[in-house]
Amino acid sequence: MKRRNFLRNTAAAGAVLPLSIADLKFRAYGPNAVLASLARAAAQTDRVLVLIQLNGGNDGLNTLIPLDQYSNLSKARQNVLIPDNKVLGLNGKPATGLHPAMTGLQGLYNNGLVSAVQNVGYPSPNFSHFRSMDIWMSASDSSETYTTGWVGRYLDNVFPGYPTGYPTSAMPDPLAIQIGSGVSLAFMGENMNLAMAITDPSSFYNLVTGSTGTAPNTPAGRELTYVRTIAQQTQQYGTAIKNAADKGKNLATYPSGNRLADQLKIVARLIHGGLKTPVYMVTQGGYDTHSQQVDSADTTKGAHATLLQQLSDAIKVFQDDLTRLEVQDRVAGMTFSEFGRRVMSNFSTGTDHGAAAPLFVFGTKVNPGIIGNNPVIASTVTVSDNVPMDFDFRQVYATVLKDWFEMNDAEVRDAMGGKTFQTLPIFKGGSTRIEDFTDLFARLSMADPYPNPAREQTTVSFFTDGGQVSMYLYDAMGVRIRTLASGKHRGGNHEVQVDLSGLRPGNYFVQLEQGTQRITRMLFVQ
Secondary structure: OOHHHHHHHHHHOOOOOEEEEEEEEEEOOOOOHHHHHHHHHHHHHOOEEEEEEEOOOOOHHHOEEEHHHHHHHHHHOOOOOOOHHHOEEOOOOOOEEEOOOOHHHHHHHHOOOEEEEEEEEOOOOOOOHHHHHHHHHHOOOOOOOOOOOHHHHHHHHHOOOOOOOOOOOOOOOOOEEEEOOOOOHHHEOOOOEOOEEEOOHHHHHHHHHOOOOOOOOOHHHHHHHHHHHHHHHHOOOHHHHHHHHHHOOOOOOOOOOOHHHHHHHHHHHHHHOOOOOOEEEEEEOOOOOOOOOOEOOEOOOOHHHHHHHHHHHHHHHHHHHHHHOOOHHHEEEEEEOOOOEOOOOOOOOOOOEOOOEEEEEEOOOEOOEEEOOOOOOOOOOOOOOOOOOOEEHHHHHHHHHHHHOOOOHHHHHHHOOOOOOOOOOOEOOOOOOHHHHHHHHHOOEEOOOEOOOEOOEEEEEEEEOOEEEEEEEEEOOOOEEEEEEEEEEOOEEEEEEEEOOOOOOEEEEEEEEEOOEEEEEEEEEO
């Protein structure tokens, strides 16, 4: 194929033209309506969201460790359990601590810069990496399949007709940037995905320096050099990124050998350089820890410890850099993973695909603390047992859209696929006040089922100050199987008789809900 035909056909295939900046490769995609809408919101709020994807399914029980459940944890996962005297303490939370490798995040938490949300997941969890990540990216139910992402749908509503006429003087920059192998479904709009992907950090620096990376001194290598040069010249947003990189800088010293830190270093530089891009996504892989999650001789070390240390160190230096650059009040970061791991460890010193897990939101504008209760671990655990969901991940998304990007309720609902989710008190000055949230927890309580274990029937007692209260029964896989109570209840003590007929022996979860509050108790059926 002739050179000009090759280039013409490549552009026709979708204008995916890789740029190389010190081996960080960029791909430019046509403008995306979802990203455009979020970009407009960012222009109004001047705020940035940095998403940190923990690819593979992070073991939340060894990340944010429920010390009040330690006795039962030691029975369920003795070969991967972190010694309780090594767990890092958190101010005001004696029942909860961090993995000993996460000293950086511990420091941020204790300085009031981290909000942790416990037991985040979704109903009827899917344990496939690909399907579960699609659910997180699209904000769909597990029984639905969306072709658009949660960010993309919002921008479609705000910028109808995009990408015609873009970039503009008001928004000359990419609507989103993802550092990784490609662009996530989260950024997909109705017509196209218009985020820019930086597939390798070195390609970013090649763009900044005007180089194209080295290629073999062969006919094919010279052709590759030519294609890279044309790609840089025709990259729609390459100039904007280069200008921002030239203006921006880093003032903190980032750790070497930490790929996540390398990615966040670029994000900090572009934000400081004035790029108006409102959303960035970075990725850390390796969390699919079926085997050798820990060092068998020392469970505080091993593959998972290395990942958590890199994550913690990267977030810490990134936040320090933002502070030194004086842009810290504009930026919020959030970690997420497609699912957690099972309660019980396996015989390969690892853990298998699970359901809910904690996530972290960090920055100067978060309400510091832990939202939700520690997961309840039964005294007898099977290989099928999971951490049940307390908070739907879409509650976190809705909170980010409403309280960070200041979107209205209709826009948030559209981005959530037409569904409404209650927000959480993650951000200071948000729509849900932390004092109301804490007070509501104090006024809602539930006792352990009695008898427990039970065979045919058990009784669950709870207290409420009054209002709409629901109680559900979940199986060990985290699937809701029965509604035990639903409706308005007067203030005071209440009892629910639970019929256990037809249930197989094993572990189940009873979950009480009122507003944004959820309390979970374990039930064993004989």
